[in-house]
Amino acid sequence: MQYSFPPHPWKKMMVMSTRGNYKATLASAALMWFVTVCVGVPDPRQRDLIMHQEASRQTGGRMELTAAERRLDSHLHMLKEQEITAVPFLPAMHFFKAQPLIQKSKIFSLLQKMPKGAALHIHSTSLVSVDWLVKNVTYRPHCYICFTWDTSVRFLFSNGRPFPRWDCFSWYLLETLRANMDDPIGFDNSLIRNLTLFTEDPEKAYPNQDIVWEKFEKAFLAASGLVSYAPVFKDYIYKGLELLYEDNIMYLELRAGLSRTYELDGSTNDKAWSLRVYEEVSQQFMAYHPDFLGTRIIICAHRILSVYDVKAAVKEAIQLQKTFPQVVAGFDLVGREDSGRPLWYFREALSLPEQFGVELPYFFHAGETDMDGTDVDENILDALLFNTTRIGHGFAMAHHPLAKEISRKQNVPVEVCPISNQVLRLVSDMRNHPAAMLMSEGHPMVISSDDPSLFGTTGLSYDFYEAFVGIGGVRANLGTLKELAINSIRYSSLPSPLKQKGLAMWQKKWDTFLSENTQWEN
Numbered sequence: 001m002q003y004s005f006p007p008h009p010w011k012k013m014m015v016m017s018t019r020g021n022y023k024a025t026l027a028s029a030a031l032m033w034f035v036t037v038c039v040g041v042p043d044p045r046q047r048d049l050i051m052h053q054e055a056s057r058q059t060g061g062r063m064e065l066t067a068a069e070r071r072l073d074s075h076l077h078m079l080k081e082q083e084i085t086a087v088p089f090l091p092a093m094h095f096f097k098a099q100p101l102i103q104k105s106k107i108f109s110l111l112q113k114m115p116k117g118a119a120l121h122i123h124s125t126s127l128v129s130v131d132w133l134v135k136n137v138t139y140r141p142h143c144y145i146c147f148t149w150d151t152s153v154r155f156l157f158s159n160g161r162p163f164p165r166w167d168c169f170s171w172y173l174l175e176t177l178r179a180n181m182d183d184p185i186g187f188d189n190s191l192i193r194n195l196t197l198f199t200e201d202p203e204k205a206y207p208n209q210d211i212v213w214e215k216f217e218k219a220f221l222a223a224s225g226l227v228s229y230a231p232v233f234k235d236y237i238y239k240g241l242e243l244l245y246e247d248n249i250m251y252l253e254l255r256a257g258l259s260r261t262y263e264l265d266g267s268t269n270d271k272a273w274s275l276r277v278y279e280e281v282s283q284q285f286m287a288y289h290p291d292f293l294g295t296r297i298i299i300c301a302h303r304i305l306s307v308y309d310v311k312a313a314v315k316e317a318i319q320l321q322k323t324f325p326q327v328v329a330g331f332d333l334v335g336r337e338d339s340g341r342p343l344w345y346f347r348e349a350l351s352l353p354e355q356f357g358v359e360l361p362y363f364f365h366a367g368e369t370d371m372d373g374t375d376v377d378e379n380i381l382d383a384l385l386f387n388t389t390r391i392g393h394g395f396a397m398a399h400h401p402l403a404k405e406i407s408r409k410q411n412v413p414v415e416v417c418p419i420s421n422q423v424l425r426l427v428s429d430m431r432n433h434p435a436a437m438l439m440s441e442g443h444p445m446v447i448s449s450d451d452p453s454l455f456g457t458t459g460l461s462y463d464f465y466e467a468f469v470g471i472g473g474v475r476a477n478l479g480t481l482k483e484l485a486i487n488s489i490r491y492s493s494l495p496s497p498l499k500q501k502g503l504a505m506w507q508k509k510w511d512t513f514l515s516e517n518t519q520w521e522n
């Protein structure tokens with residue numbers, strides 16, 4: 001079930017002004033006011049007061065803005081009014097169609113420059129743009145490809161021709177294949193299509209959630225043979241950090257299944273190897289980028305597994321957290337909620353840490369659904385019962401008044417991923433995103449990008465654009481952006497001293513951003 005909010009006031013105004021009688025309406029309203037000022041008209045000062053009180057409840061509504069911030073805020077407000085009255089209104093369009101237009105937006109270019117803090121909800125297999133996967137990784141030596149019966153592809157790096165397996169009967173060396181090809185560029189583009197959800201006509205290609213999820217999981221499979229090749233895996237992480245850094249993000253919390261990586265001779269590395277690599281590569285990156293705070297991993301298991309397997313996964317996560325306390329942030333269950341098992345199904349597995357007397361913080365995906373009242377819809381309350389640190393998506397949160405109250409009281413934020421929700425067909429017009437309600441109440445939240453490479457984005461700026469212009473509407477302002485950025489550090493899993501350091505670093509970047517973007521007034 002989707003929300004339908006009454007149209008925004010500016011929309012009504014637009015309708016009136018296009019009819020040409022808006023001014024007339026205003027004039028007669030003013031006249032009416034003069035005539036009836038003494039009888040029954042509410043006190044304008046009272047009105048100002050409640051308007052102000054209500055506005056102060058929104059995300060960032062209580063932020064004290066400095067003089068420079070107020071200057072940038074009014075500039076942003078002006079830009080927003082222009083974009084909001086423009087046709088087409090971009091957050092109402094499918095992102096795949098809106099993206100090239102968003103790239104031209106002045107608000108977007110400000111958001112790119114803005115220090116956005118941390119990315120707290122990104123999956124490890126979609127960290128780096130697929131362009132890089134195809135144009136860099138598939139051109140490396142020893143890369144084999146196979147074409148599956150369902151018009152998808154698999155990749156494998158290998159010393160010799162890989163053996164046939166259930167989904168792949170024949171493997172071809174890409175180097176040879178490309179050498180004999182008439183149209184290698186067209187071929188590369190077809191590979192890119194295999195690895196992302198992007199398509200020119202998304203409404204037609206993905207008529208419902210089942211079809212888009214099917215393609216989503218296929219794309220993951222296609223990418224996995226590239227990303228899990230050990231040497232690529234290292235470059236991939238480094239490249240991913242570069243892309244975030246370029247988008248002015250200073251810290252990453254990555255959800256990762258830690259599936260085995262493999263070497264050219266077919267031998268494999270275990271999960272501890274992956275965690276060590278995350279730590280090492282992140283350190284390397286920080287050596288060249290001292291204003292980057294690091295990477296922590298949320299270990300994920302698929303919600304399609306049995307209780308037995310999830311128990312094993314939880315125990316393993318506890319062990320890995322002990323071995324890599326700096327890197328491991330906690331645990332989550334991933335995969336489509338509507339077709340996977342609800343959290344309550346795994347209650348025996350999820351209560352193991354409590355039973356063992358150890359702490360394994362949870363970061364559950366919950367409420368990534370529009371199916372009100374199903375087992376899956378109970379995930380939000382269950383996530384809170386299991387003391388989740390944050391809620392991934394929480395799209396269904398607005399349907400759950402008690403969950404909303406608890407998460408607010410316990411300061412458990414939702415990780416809002418607008419583009420993901422739209423592409424996976426939970427919402428079409430961002431103004432109808434349920435987070436609009438949460439934002440107007442100042443519910444704890446952060447903005448993230450979920451699976452950027454599958455949606456054709458990198459970093460967080462596109463999601464910030466949708467959240468700021470679409471979900472936030474006219475009212476969301478610089479205070480909103482500031483609070484969202486600060487939230488991403490405040491609600492991260494970083495230990496307190498690092499959080500303080502992060503906030504101080506962010507403030508410095510913010511001040512620079514302000515001084516560089518309020519010049520036009522001088």
Ligand SMILES: *[C@@H]1O[C@H](CO)[C@@H](O)[C@H](O)[C@H]1NC(C)=O
Pocket residue numbers: 135136137139235239
């Ligand atoms: C591929 O990426 C690696 C690591 O990021 C880089 O060193 C190399 O130059 C790239 N190669 C090409 C052909 O772009």
Ligand SMILES: *[C@@H]1O[C@H](CO)[C@@H](O)[C@H](O)[C@H]1NC(C)=O
Pocket residue numbers: 147151152153187190191193194
């Ligand atoms: C995936 O790539 C193969 C190989 O070029 C191509 O035949 C197929 O159409 C592509 N699949 C999609 C969904 O684009």
Ligand SMILES: *[C@@H]1O[C@H](CO)[C@@H](O)[C@H](O)[C@H]1NC(C)=O
Pocket residue numbers: 350351354385386387
């Ligand atoms: C959640 O936290 C509460 C309060 O600290 C505690 O009593 C409860 O046992 C915890 N539940 C789980 C499943 O960890």
Ligand SMILES: [Zn+2]
Pocket residue numbers: 121123365392450
């Ligand atoms: Zn996710």
